[in-house]
Amino acid sequence: AVVSTQSTGEGFRVFLEGTLVNGVRFQRISGSYFYPTSSCMRMTEVLLSSAPAHILRQKKKTYVYVSVSNNGEQGDLHLLTCRNSRSYPTTVGNPTKISGGGSRANNNYHSKSNPVYLDPGQSAEFAVAINGPRNKGDMESGRTVAVTCEMTTTTDRILDSVRLTEMTEN
DSSP states (O other): OEEEEEEETTEEEEEEEEEOGGGOEEEEEOSSOBOOOSEEEEEEEEEETTEEOOEEETTOEEEEEEEEEEOSSSOEEEEEEEEETTOOOEEEOOOSEEEOSSGGGTTOGGGGSSSEEEOTTOEEEEEEEEEOOSSGGGOOTTOEEEEEEEEEOSSOEEEEEEEEEEEOOO
């Protein structure tokens, strides 16, 4: 398959073309325009009781770790917010680690809060806690709970999601 882009102004669309089984050709173009951002956000890990697990349990916290980076040429405020599809209590902590971007990385007084100010090249790590419900009756084993995090700056808005499964039995 061949991937190419068509740029118009600041945005671009993605073209994909190739050959399927028995020589059948295909071509696809994205229906939306994509716009480059100066920031990056990604969910790096999901843990329950310090073990990798994409599950929610009653009266337990599941942690989603999120990394936010400033890839731009100027410093900017980065605000991280998260929610879930079942309205379980969700807490975005202050950054647990700031790295990169020069000498201010370890003692940046702006880095102890959310939003966090990141210089060019800096990254921040956040821990997001999703509390499982207190009552067992509020859970349904096997039900999916979508956790969506949004990172905003003065110029960018980036969304990422992860799905967790409710587990009622031990």
